[in-house]
Amino acid sequence: MRKIVYLPLDERPCNSKFPEKLLQGNEEFTLVSAPREILGDKKTPASYEKIKEFLLKETKDADCLVLSVDTLLYGGIVPSRLHNYKAEELKGRLNLIRELRAQNEKMVVYAFHLLMRCPQYSSDDEEPDYYGICGREIFLVGEARDRRELSLPYDAEQLAENEKKVAPYLGDYLARRAVNLQLDFASVDMAGKEIDYLVLPQDDSSVYGFIAQDQRKIRAYVKETRKQNVTAIYPGCDETGMTLVARYINSVKGAPRVRLRWASSFGPAVIPLYEDRPVGETVKYQLTAAGCVLDDDADFTLFINVPSKDMVSANASGTFRSYEVERCLIEFTQNIEYRLNKGENVAVADIAYVNGGDTELVGMLEEKNCLMRLAAYAGWNTSSNTLGTAIFQASIFTHFGKTEAHERFLALRYYEDVGYCSRIRKQICEEFLPGIGLNYFDAGGKEGAVADKVKEELNGYIGSLLPSVASRYKVGKAVQPWARMFETDLDIIKIRRESCKR
Numbered sequence: 001m002r003k004i005v006y007l008p009l010d011e012r013p014c015n016s017k018f019p020e021k022l023l024q025g026n027e028e029f030t031l032v033s034a035p036r037e038i039l040g041d042k043k044t045p046a047s048y049e050k051i052k053e054f055l056l057k058e059t060k061d062a063d064c065l066v067l068s069v070d071t072l073l074y075g076g077i078v079p080s081r082l083h084n085y086k087a088e089e090l091k092g093r094l095n096l097i098r099e100l101r102a103q104n105e106k107m108v109v110y111a112f113h114l115l116m117r118c119p120q121y122s123s124d125d126e127e128p129d130y131y132g133i134c135g136r137e138i139f140l141v142g143e144a145r146d147r148r149e150l151s152l153p154y155d156a157e158q159l160a161e162n163e164k165k166v167a168p169y170l171g172d173y174l175a176r177r178a179v180n181l182q183l184d185f186a187s188v189d190m191a192g193k194e195i196d197y198l199v200l201p202q203d204d205s206s207v208y209g210f211i212a213q214d215q216r217k218i219r220a221y222v223k224e225t226r227k228q229n230v231t232a233i234y235p236g237c238d239e240t241g242m243t244l245v246a247r248y249i250n251s252v253k254g255a256p257r258v259r260l261r262w263a264s265s266f267g268p269a270v271i272p273l274y275e276d277r278p279v280g281e282t283v284k285y286q287l288t289a290a291g292c293v294l295d296d297d298a299d300f301t302l303f304i305n306v307p308s309k310d311m312v313s314a315n316a317s318g319t320f321r322s323y324e325v326e327r328c329l330i331e332f333t334q335n336i337e338y339r340l341n342k343g344e345n346v347a348v349a350d351i352a353y354v355n356g357g358d359t360e361l362v363g364m365l366e367e368k369n370c371l372m373r374l375a376a377y378a379g380w381n382t383s384s385n386t387l388g389t390a391i392f393q394a395s396i397f398t399h400f401g402k403t404e405a406h407e408r409f410l411a412l413r414y415y416e417d418v419g420y421c422s423r424i425r426k427q428i429c430e431e432f433l434p435g436i437g438l439n440y441f442d443a444g445g446k447e448g449a450v451a452d453k454v455k456e457e458l459n460g461y462i463g464s465l466l467p468s469v470a471s472r473y474k475v476g477k478a479v480q481p482w483a484r485m486f487e488t489d490l491d492i493i494k495i496r497r498e499s500c501k502r
Helices: 018-023 048-061 069-074 087-103 131-149 156-190 210-224 240-253 279-289 329-341 359-367 383-400 404-431 449-465
Strands: 002-007 029-033 064-068 108-112 197-202 231-235 257-262 300-305 346-350 376-378 473-479 489-494
Touching (some): 018 029, 048 069, 069 156, 087 108, 108 240, 131 210, 156 210, 197 210, 197 240, 240 279, 279 383, 329 359, 346 383, 376 404, 383 404, 404 489, 449 473
Parallel strands (some): 108 197, 257 300, 346 376
16 A cells, blocks of 8 residues: 655645545555544634644655645745745745655655636635735736836836736735745756656646746756756646645556547637636647646546637626537547447547536537546636646556546536536525625625525535436535535445335
């Protein structure tokens, strides 16, 4: 039994629970994750001392450590945007990785360290308080300054106006970015030495702006220090822990060979929302980071559901040519069915929309009885979140086949990605919350009336839309982990069929 010690990015289920769920009951790999009680709570950071104690104890006999540098340094993803630490204090914390490696020299260490995001909207839900006042303008200042630096057209008058509005806050924002960037450089220095492989994901990235400037600096340093083979920089965030767990398992069991199929001929050129490059390039980064290889002689085919251009949200209204005319779901689903019937492994990365799965696609696959036969399905949040999740699932399936853990996780994806993200979240926000005095950012606590309503509506909706899933699994409990509506934590339970008594 090989032991993987895991320090997640934060306490949300996508980070803290997803890897555990798929490895539950595995006889070759055991995942020891940092217990929930030592992790933080949204803006409340995890305790560095408790994390240090956990890591020193559990890595003594570990074969692999998968570690979020942001949790180690700042206490989680949101605290990484709020802290007031000095760079030297944080570099002292980073030295713990060296101590862990010295304690267990045979342990493989994979780490991920985010480039600090710069959202394009004004909200202080996960940012400093002033981001609710002028977050959009902070982003626009960064975008214009970046374009100016690159000698590209920009509106100088608008830049000056936005700079005036953000003047009371920009110093604090940029000082924190500078500290975080110093620590990104320090992590790169450890890549290939104390850290065997390092991912620097870009959360909520864009083609131009402060994060694009940081990326160019880091990329230049990676080239200068010749760390290209041990460092990856690409769009992503909450899927990265799964990606690196997959990387270790694939390094032991063998690299899965992957074939790609697209729903639209133009799909590889699409730049997804919240990302900075064509998805055809991002999927290469995601596969490489997970320890997979592209090959027409494949262990699994990754079907990527994507429009021809202009990606929109799963909750967008109206019809769009890029979805209706310039992609072919008929051939896409037909080929999925064909390969499944041939006994091939098929994974579906449903990135047609952001923040939810494509109900048309899964409805068509339901009619073909394909859903519970897939090696993987994901369709949540950003394109990269989905790609990394599907690749992780498919990697585990390639090595271990259909297990109870695999089926339960597959059902979870349909309930959460298709049911909650694409339909029930919006429905509850519009039809239920106003009547009880709550809203999107205030679900009245982690449990209670809202969580109970989520459970009720999901079981009804998936029961109607996807009976092949609902006949096997249902939601036993729902929790809103950050007491808001964006994410949910679902306990999926198997439906027991008692034999008829004669």
